Amino acid sequence: QQWATHARDGIKRSGYAESKVYLQLTRGTAPRDHVFPASVKPTAVMTVREMRPVEPALQASGIAVMTMDDWRWGRCDIKSVNLLPNVMARQKAKQAGAFEALFIRNGQVTEGAVSNVMIVKAGRVLTAPEGEQILSGVTRTIMLELIRKEGLPAEERFVTLDELLHADEVFLTGTTVEVLPVIRVDGRQVGSGRPGPVTQKLQAVFQRFVG
Template sequence: MPNIAWLNGKFLPLEEATVSIEDRGFQFGDGIYEVIRVYGGKLFRFDEHLSRLAQSAQAISIPLTIEAKEWKAFIREGLERSTYSACKVYIQVTRGVAPREHLFPETTRPTIVMTFREMADLPTQLNQQGVSVITLPDLRWARCSIKSLNLLPNILAKQQANEAGAFEALFIKDGMVTEGTSSNVILVKDEAFLTPALSEQLLAGVTRQAVLELARNDGKVVEERPVKEEELKQADELFLIGTTIEVLPITKLNGASVGNGTPGEVTKQMREKFQALTQV
């Protein structure tokens, strides 16, 4: 079975799934989303993703009436229909279809979409060699903890990074590191892990949570606090984390080598531990 979609309760081939041009997701980016990964047919950290979806919906006052059990049943069916054991499940909820007015429509129901696509691993070369990142000003709004569809500054920064030959851009707000365009970041200094503390200025990554848990269980020192841009330069190791990239070493920062310019040992060990966790 090819990639499939689920649209307001119905499964259909991805290319046949369409929504109205009056959908507020299309008109305003008025909605939220989640990306959940499936390893060996098993959803990774489903509850965490679902509760973040619910929090995002609540934060922008979109009523979500589907219960966790129902989501799980729909997703299970989607996985069975797709037959993919390595799958990326994308969930998007918008405020629904209504004539284009800024005010919330009174009777509109949310549009709920899911897609099920085969998940390919990142090219191994990226992990073996590590990736380059650049820093860019964080031009986003003040509520980046909401996983909103409004990704324009993220898209522009990712494109700028790509044009500069880098894999990702790290956002800097008032001299402090927030996160990547679609990732969180962790610094390693003297074997300790350091990452920007959760706030309205960054997404509470599910991978971030899992990696910090692994580090703590391993007896590592973990600091979650505001991180200055200069600290990136002083780090022994840096790595990106996120659902699709997992744990990805950074070996260049704004053109300069990180550590000795190859993926660090602590990062490599964490990558292995994380991958083992996804297979549990």
């Protein structure tokens, strides 16, 4: 309740039409040591910034992504400030002309640098399961609920790189990307090369939910 009050106050004071709230917690400040004192008071920082959604043109036309090895640590489910691998992956993707980097671990798709990944095959939506290899985003959870409410089959299991490359449709989910169609993976066309019918339907469903 306390954080909700702070968030509402920050949003009101910001004056933004749409805002995004970021909350960061640490164990506190203490002399540099790997053994942390027990009596230190935690530190909390909350920032409110303007929410700038993905350009409507990209939502309508779709984006390109590239894959790369997932060399992050073993607890990707922990939302820590250790984002160097994600930053480097996203930068590499940008330099290659792609919007996002998708991580591949042992031949399986885990997630994007700043997003979760879903594919559509034969009308079924597939996405990596919750666990130590992904950060399960709020938008991912909401979308799975909405997908099932729409009567579409959804399965949480790891998708292979080959399945990704031969998917009928691919899309990303995330707070800042919402539901974003992918039309090219590593330079290869996804499906028809345009946002597919399932993705477009889910974009509309999500907009109704947040609207």
